[in-house]
Amino acid sequence: MAPEATTNGHDVTLEKGQTNGAGKKGGIRTLQNATKKDQRSVALSLIEEKLPKMAPLKAVLSLDIGLDDGPIYIDARNEPTIVREIDCEPNCSLKVKPEYIQLFAEGKLEPRYGLFKDGFFDHTTLPKGEIKVAVKFADYLCPNVPVHPQIPTGRKLPSPTEDLDQVMADIHEFGYGLVKNAMDSEQIKTLRSAVEQQGRGEAEAGVAKKDGGPHAPNQRIWTLINKGQEFHDLLEHPLIDEVVPELLGEHALLHSYSANIARPGNVPMMLHTDQVAIQPPLRSIFYGLNIMWFLTDITRENGGTRIFPGSHVGHVAPDDPFNIDGTLAAEGPAGTALVFESRLWHATGPNEMTSGERPVILMFFMRSFIRQQENNFLSIKPEVEATMSDKVRKLLGYCTTGALGGVEGEVREGIFVERLKNPVGPFRDTHKHTHYRQGLQAS
Numbered sequence: 001m002a003p004e005a006t007t008n009g010h011d012v013t014l015e016k017g018q019t020n021g022a023g024k025k026g027g028i029r030t031l032q033n034a035t036k037k038d039q040r041s042v043a044l045s046l047i048e049e050k051l052p053k054m055a056p057l058k059a060v061l062s063l064d065i066g067l068d069d070g071p072i073y074i075d076a077r078n079e080p081t082i083v084r085e086i087d088c089e090p091n092c093s094l095k096v097k098p099e100y101i102q103l104f105a106e107g108k109l110e111p112r113y114g115l116f117k118d119g120f121f122d123h124t125t126l127p128k129g130e131i132k133v134a135v136k137f138a139d140y141l142c143p144n145v146p147v148h149p150q151i152p153t154g155r156k157l158p159s160p161t162e163d164l165d166q167v168m169a170d171i172h173e174f175g176y177g178l179v180k181n182a183m184d185s186e187q188i189k190t191l192r193s194a195v196e197q198q199g200r201g202e203a204e205a206g207v208a209k210k211d212g213g214p215h216a217p218n219q220r221i222w223t224l225i226n227k228g229q230e231f232h233d234l235l236e237h238p239l240i241d242e243v244v245p246e247l248l249g250e251h252a253l254l255h256s257y258s259a260n261i262a263r264p265g266n267v268p269m270m271l272h273t274d275q276v277a278i279q280p281p282l283r284s285i286f287y288g289l290n291i292m293w294f295l296t297d298i299t300r301e302n303g304g305t306r307i308f309p310g311s312h313v314g315h316v317a318p319d320d321p322f323n324i325d326g327t328l329a330a331e332g333p334a335g336t337a338l339v340f341e342s343r344l345w346h347a348t349g350p351n352e353m354t355s356g357e358r359p360v361i362l363m364f365f366m367r368s369f370i371r372q373q374e375n376n377f378l379s380i381k382p383e384v385e386a387t388m389s390d391k392v393r394k395l396l397g398y399c400t401t402g403a404l405g406g407v408e409g410e411v412r413e414g415i416f417v418e419r420l421k422n423p424v425g426p427f428r429d430t431h432k433h434t435h436y437r438q439g440l441q442a443s
Ligand SMILES: O=C(O)CCC(=O)C(=O)O
Pocket: 260, 274, 303, 304, 305, 306, 346, 347, 348, 349, 360, 362
């Protein structure tokens, strides 16, 4: 492999590719390959174009975008260049789909989402080494390069308060606020016991959802709607009506409803915004709002959610989403509700205690036009569905909002809908008409 400046080098690679076996295999196959090659070529051109911006990297990145000749190297130790061979260990290795390069450049994909989302299915796509180098490389491809968040100085940061006006002001200014005594001791006890028992039961039944690093000590309990009346009751809490409609507009939906137990030995979650998966990564509006209910006293030590206060506004994003240095922990006594909007950079904190859990309930609301995280219509048990209050049904999407969510063309607003016993099927001839009528009579 000869070192070469790639402005022309990638053309050579692509021509070589055209003569490979796959290219000779007839119409459709050839067409697909041509498209793929074009994406790699476009990716290389874009990287070359943005190369001068990459000087602050001061590092070497090995980059695999699927070229036939293997990875290229972005050598930004001095003036950034692209080379085919390198005389040192790269600081970071990155394998990324070439089409993502174009999406980054067009501002359609946020690097902290785009670089990691395929890792769920193929761990070889995860950057290796100094993660910051891969992230900033991708940032420099974007139209606007974000800056690392800084905690605001000289301003009083949010602390738990019963003054809801203050909470709203804190959410606007810092992206989050803390409601003190949102739950009384009876509610805390009931919900904590329900979460603990549910967590234990799911673990014993072998259906627990675990995360938080190699030992996966943390436990998520999803779809709380199916898991007890206590969780339905919490959805009737007046705080929801105080904050959700004002911040997310009418008809906001419950995006997901879960508990998260952070346990000792966990690795902090990746820093993220709660709308990072909504692409393109718009920063001008928040789509979601989380209400996190503290079921125990929450401190920095036992895994309080790590936050960059004020990181909900401006073009900010952490240089390394796996590094929580410089974050604050959202702390408060049991019964506190942490309310935070979806642009805020945050993560589950490390539980640094030797024993003791950090159980919280996460009620995650979204504006009514965004697809819900949980597909309630498929996951809610029919017998639970039958017991849901109108309020709960509405929050879960069983009610039309604007022209959305209707059944068989219902577009009026605020109509409760339900599964049709006999949805209208195809009509082709009179014989089938008779069948449909018979079906109706039978049901
Ligand atoms: O558990 C926490 O502290 C935060 C969880 C979180 O950020 C999330 O589920 O998106």
